[in-house]
Amino acid sequence: MSNIRVDVSEAIAQLPIESYQGKINEVHTRLHSGQEKFAGWVDYPSTVDGNLIWQIMTTAWKIQKQCTAFVVIGIGGSYLGAKSCIELLQSPFYNEFFAKERNLPKVYFAGHHLSSVYYHELLHNLKKEEVCVCVISRSGKTLEPMIVFDMFKDFLKEKYGENAKERIYAITGTSGPLREEAEAEGYTTFDVPDDIVGRFSVLTPVGLLPIAVAGIDLEAILQGARQAEVACSNPDLKENECYQYALVRHLLMEQGKDMEIFEVYDGKLRYFTEWLKQLFSESECKDGKGIFTASLQMSTDLHSMGQFLQEGKQNFFETAVIIEDITYDVMLPNGGFDDVKTLHQLNRVVRESVKEAHIDENNTPNIVITLPEISAYTYGKMVYFFEKACAVSSYLNGIDPFTQPGVESYKHKIRERLGIVK
Ligand code: PA5
DSSP states (O other): OOOOEEEEEETOSSOOHHHHHHHHHHHHHHHHSSOOTTOTTSSHHHHSOHHHHHHHHHHHHHHHHHOSEEEEEOOGGGTHHHHHHHHHHSOTTIIIIIHHHTTOOEEEEESSOOOHHHHHHHHHHHTTSOEEEEEEESSSOOHHHHHHHHHHHHHHHHHHGGGGGGGEEEEEOSSSHHHHHHHHHTOEEEEOOTTOOGGGOTTSHHHHHHHHHTTOOHHHHHHHHHHHHHHTTOOOTTTOHHHHHHHHHHHHHHTTOOEEEEEESSGGGHHHHHHHHHHHHHHHOOTTOSOEEEEEETTGGGGTHHHHHHHSOOOEEEEEEEEEEOSSOOBOGGGOOSSOOBHHHHHHHHHHHHHHHHHHHHOOOEEEEEEEESSHHHHHHHHHHHHHHHHHHHHHTTOOTTOOHHHHHHHHHHHHHHTOOO
């Protein structure tokens, strides 16, 4: 099976491989030393206990039988991975039609915002469903998901009485208020590993349980991640495209290109770019440094932000994440054009035209990351590839990627205002 390919030839004239190999060696050794407090994700795909994966799968099968609607409560790294995977790999009409056809529960995400209307409507509509809830919080004390979890506990108690607890699944750190509650109440529980922070936790129970409930093949995801673990562990900068991407980001930032715009041409990748934004921003934007990341979905955003790309302030570079072979292609009506017969081919023409317009007129640096196809196997590779690129590029910029003091600071202010001590 093909690998993820990275083309930086239209972003930088020549990669300064020799002058950066020493720095890359340092960063590589640091990440692989086993001494970094939060680098548990580096060898997680190859070292994860098979029994844990089996427990996740059997729990997912139980949930699939127990409910028709599965609510995943979490914010940031505690939901974006699962959301991005389900959006990429399942039908775009999963909740509307597909779940019912395949006897799978519909999947709803909650706890990542405080929209009253959303929860009012969701709770109202869930009355006619059989419901299970999975609350995910590493700290076990983030306000938004915890408040929403309380709302769902009340809902489940009203609907199922004493049996409500059997419908609650908790994924949390090895200590903290949610851990204490889960143990006291006897919820089925999985651990967020102590050495992995939220945005790097997709391939742990945090992402894997909801993904499995949506009927996606965990073993294929993990195989892809293992393959990427090997490919991205080659310290040789000439060969490691993940490190090349990390280096190009660093070099572009040094040239004043401090904004990275992820562009996708298929809506199925939209939430993957939401996860990318979180991964990169929360990891590397600190101490007044870092690259601002944004994401655009084409062709939609060509008719709004396309104007900015073409004629706005040129302090950005573009990273297109594209899919080589599409699962289902659609023939164009009336025979299409001379060399363009399908929608996927037409989408490629749009992308090439956008790239040409930006490069010809503005010399905008363009990175192209090509995914071989949409599959669980490729998803596993993508997650690992970008996690590693993010960590390496943060270290090159002199930043510790595994802290998030800026995010913690707003959480702290809320607790202060509400007089919550914990
Ligand atoms: O990546 C991170 O660490 C954060 O985005 C967290 O996932 C997010 O803040 C939620 O935190 P918690 O899982 O503790 O509720």
